[in-house]
Amino acid sequence: MIRLKDVARQAGVSITTVSHVVNDTRRVAPDTLERVQRAIAELGYRPDSVARTLKSNRSHTIGMIVTTAHNPFFSEIIRGVEDHCFANGYSLVLCNADDVENKQLAYLQTLLDRRIDGLIVMTSRNGPAFLEALRRQGLPTILMDADPEPGQDVGVVNDDSPLGARLAIEHLLAQGFEDIALLTGPEDHPRSRERLAGALATLTAAGIDTPAERIVTTNLLAGGGFDAMQALLENRPRPQAVFAFNDLVAIGAIRAIHEWGMRIPDDLSVIGYDDIELARYLTPSLTTIHQPIYELGATAIAQLIERLEHGRPLDSIRSLAPRLVIRESVESRRHRDSDIGDTNLTG
Structure with missing residues (x-):
């Protein structure tokens, strides 16, 4: 086993100097630093991470x-976190909890046993027992896709969901649609609640009342979007347009519409939310609300590392603005009606 004294002998310096290089505890002259790093590489020295953690009370983890990491939205968030961790010398330990509180609590204990320096939580449902456990630990924590939680060293990073919903509805209204169905998420999902509130407020401001049968709850997965769209299409009158609260739901809805022999956007327009990579490759490509997904993850971890490295307090709420991405799944109703009128005049 290669030890510090072996590196020191190879580099021709003291053990203390090698320790400063390895632990980054003091500036070392450039030529000395180069000799030590070369000796480390030649000997294949690997610091004892457990000993370093115990000594410094930091694990850089x-x-x-x-x-779930299988959802493409979460995957892009994770990539933003992981890239920033790697660039700053931190390791990332990822746990998939499936929104099950017992799993969340078990994974929290596992991570604490690993002596993590900070925590990012991106789950749709944070139960009281889990939140209480977080408060007891006092660990620097960023919550994502969640309601703000009071507590020391807790920050929140989200997209501005009410704004995103308003952009989606305003786009549909501008195309001449008034009968708009909303495919929402569960009532206890924070972002779904905000998107529903933003959508309904925008419709109300336009003088449009939305009946209860035009609001269909889904599980925010493609299968849920498929089932919700099937239910809408079984009843008359059918909506003119659909606002799905994420792209997976929109994808499921599009499949159901195709199975009914209807065409998008000719017979029914669809707009999603998130702008996952797959959205641009659908046929037709999906008009959607772009969340800065990668940036959300990068923003969360950047805040956390600033807190750990420089003591900067976490922002209680950091909200990133979404934007509308216009593609092919929404067609102007006014334009279509104009074409029909022109055909009737010339026919």
Whole structure:
């Protein structure tokens, strides 16, 4: 086993100097630093990470608990976190909790046993027991896709969901649609609640009442979007347009519409939310609300590392603005009606 004294002998310096280089505890002259790093590489020296953690009380490890890494939205968030961790010399330990509180609690304990320096939580449902456990630990924590939680060393990073919903509805209204169905998420999902509130407020401001049958709850997965769209299409009158609260729901809805032999956007327009990579490759490509997904993850971890490295307090709420991305799945109703009128006049 290669030890510090072996590196010191190879580099021709003291053990203390090697320790400063390895632990980054003091500036070392450039030529000395180069000799030590070369000796480390030649000998294949690897610091004892457990000993370093115990000595410095820092592991340079971040824990992250998510609902599931299989969802492309979460995958892009994770990539933003992981890239920033790697660039700053931190390791990331990822746990998929499936929004099950017992799993969240178990993974929290596992991460604490790993002596993580900070935590990012991106789950749709944070139960009281889990939140209480977080408060007891006092660990620097960023919550994502969640309601703000009071507590020391807790920050929140989200997209501005009410704004995103308003952009989606305003676009549909501008195309001449008034009968708009909303495919929402569960009532206890924070972002879904905000998107529903933003959508309904925008419709109300336009003088449009939305009946209860035009609001269909889904599980925010493609299968949920498919089932919700099937239910809408079984009843008459059918909506003119659909606002799905994420792109997976929109994808499921599009499949159902195709199975009914209807065309998008000719027979029914669809707008999604998130702008996952797949959205641009659908046929037709999906008009959607772009969340800065990668940036959300990068913003969360950047805040956390600033807190750990420089003591900067976490922002209680950091909100990133979404934007509308116009593609092919929404067609202007006014334009279509004009074409029909022109055909009737010349026919």
